Amino acid sequence: MTITADTLGRDHDHRPWLTRLAHACEPYLYSAPSLILIVVVMLVPLVIGISYAFRDIQLLNPFSGGFIGLEHFRELSRDAAFYGALRNTLWWTGASVLLQFVFGLILALLLDKPFWGRGLVQALVFIPWAVPSFLAGLNWAWLFNPVIGPLPHWLFGLGLMSQPGNILSDPQYAMWGPIVANVWWGIPFFAITLLAALQAIPRDLYEAASIDGANWFQRFFSITLPFLAPTIAITVLLRTVWISNFADLIVVMTGGGPADRTQIVASYIFTQAFKALDFGYASAIALVLLVLLLAYSMLIILLRQTLLNKD
Amino acid sequence: MKQSLLPTVAHRIAILCYIAFALFPLFWLLKVSVTPNDLLYSEGVRMWPSRTTFDHYAFVLRHSSFPTFFKNSLIVSGSTAVVVTVCASLSGYALSRFSFRAKYWIVALMLLTQMFPLVMLVAPIFKILSPLGLTNSLTGLVFVYSAFNVPFATFLMQSFFDGIPKDLEEAAMIDGATKFTAFRQIILPLTLPGIAATLGFVFTAAWSELLFALMLINGNAAATFPVGLLTFVSKFSVDFGQMMAAGVLALIPAGLFFLLIQRYLVQGLTAGAVKG
């Protein structure tokens, strides 16, 4: 790496070289501890993990470790559980992001106008965000449990269920359990982000629009949405990636069951590594997930470029 | 202008719905944790039991390994918070105040770490830490959690540093301070709220982490609270009262952090709205 901190006028810098070197090193010294941590604990394992994808690494088998080329990927292409996990990931991510976003936006709009007790209300509705994710998962698992939770009884009372059962063990509806927990847990994040963006919109724009005779809906679509659009785009993009990797709730609530109906790719990787102790296969799935996520990000960037060029 | 009543009423009702949705699960947790065992099934969906008890808490605190879990989590989360805040203050300062060649790459690297599935690292990290004797050890967890949280904390700290005018440092340097003295005596004291927020944020993140703790820790001695609670759930899945009492206890640090950070919630966290 070339060290040139002083990009300003470096062509004719006549300071003694020692002073210059000390000056140039400064930002690197400040960043070093963080960088070392990231490289050692994240980047190196990432590279090693990629290499595992092409090796036979099983924790309990002392004779494993050999290079096996694309064997894992061939196996993966025949793995029905993997395809199921892919479908579930789409479903899990799509439903979670959409619901979190819609309810988060509504909440942000509700909190945008000053009213008596807003500070308190804000603190109360943001509480779920501070709940540790494993506890959120357990908490909702208990709520769905007919022995201890009220939800099955209420659903039964409303006639939505033939008997008060646990939807987490119902193959058809099990996915809704983690999704509801995820929405509960994630609404505050969207609301906080969008609320901050809302409050950055200059108030006089609304006043000007009102004077021009715009009603609430016209103001929303002509001022609020265009101003929020960049925040919405970036938040939804990042959230999509994040949620598709977010396995905690599923591991805690269903462990992927019943019959793999709630298994997403991220939890499948974890199950392979943690339960089956097949690190090689887990890394191969992880690599596929990484490639898919990269492709998704690229797609979004391309889409954005085309949209920008059209204007 | 005349305010019509209808929108206001609708607004308040909507707000109440949100509050109810947000708080109900936690309320239920609390309710079951104070319900005596004999009423648990007979008064199933009642909003509040006819009798309350703290027996579950007493049991959890006296006769289970939860105090150990609590202590382990406290050590891990506290150390992680301190390590990350120190590192992130330094790197956040570098990103905020210097323009240097590798800056772009450092930012890109940190953003990348926010994008890729951390679960990918479960296997390799286990393989790396195990010969070093860092599996089943709190030190190993601190190490791993610190790395995971440094990128986000760096962005958070950077945004706090960006909020402090550069003039102040320059004034200090003209007054006779070196750059590092100015950082220590002028900038850091002014970033205290940011440092508190970062400490709290990282503490909670480390407190909540489950997957790596499950993978790296086995046995009760070094288990953190999430691991302990989950093992407890799978072993004694009928003692609902005790489980929920433990759950309420697990909420305490998160609640403390929430009180601390409430003020900076909207203002501070949007800056680094990269991660939940």
Place this chain on the structure above:
Amino acid sequence: MASIEIEKLEKSYGHVSVLHGIDLDIRDGEFIVLVGPSGCGKSTLLRMIAGLEGVSKGEIRIAGNRVNDLHPKDRDIAMVFQSYALYPHMNVAGNMSYSLRLRKTAKEKIGAAVAGAAAKLGLEPLLERRPKALSGGQRQRVAMGRAIVRQPKAFLFDEPLSNLDARLREQMRAEIKKMHADLKATSIYVTHDQIEAMTLADRIVAMHGGVVQQVGSPLDLYDRPANLFVAGFIGSPGMNFLDVTYSGGALRLKDGSQIEASVPESTPEGSSLTLGIRPEHVVITSDGRGRRALVELIEPTGFGIILHLSLHGIAFKVFTLDRQALAVTGEIMVAFPAEHIHLFNDEGKRIG
């Protein structure tokens, strides 16, 4: 106190050059004002003297010593910032004593220095307050106090008054002038406000586009501006400019009418020049002399009146103290006294 010499000083950011060879000798105890429009490089020059910006080429010497590579802390200068840059977490006394504490000065000495500066600036009752609890004017005073507690080699001011309202600015301007008369400290003061420049400076350095346009006493710049830029920048309302040609031994406007002025003999026949005259030097005549101008707008300022005229279609201003001008309509006659006419050649340089 010390002298400051600046020699062939250049500054560039990457390929963008912002200062092109500045030469300036500042004498011990002198009050120098750097003035110019925003982006002219005046602040960059000040920050280079302070050590907050690196030197690309050339040399800065304080008291005869080259300081190019010295850290700001080792240059022994004090600076007052536009934003004041008071440390929010220290009280007034803490702000003022910070530099002395960094130098490990003895406690009694610090106390005496702070008390002295506070007395000078009327800050005694505020010493325990935090900057947040001060008004704009008080903050400004604290910033000045912070500069004068230690006796530095030079004071640098970076537009220190621009955040104050007009009344306070006037008052602080006078106080700075008094302080300078008192301390006789070498001072460099950056401003875009020409009134501040005129009232404060021993010498003004007018800058534009990273180049020094003229150095001289305030009245030098007012009476004999070296070029069109200085002529237009100094004075308010700004100088009027008319295009003229020199032919047949006289100056002629576009319409051919003659203007009387002393033109240097060396001026070549047929050259096009720019004629400048300040609004306050234009005379409104009532005896038929002068030239016709159309009145377009009348601005009373209280003290005087600014008439916006159109002279052969060119916008033109007159400043007069005569209140009768408030009532004028239609056309009036204006004359340009020859002794107040400035002439500039086609490069914008003053001639004569």
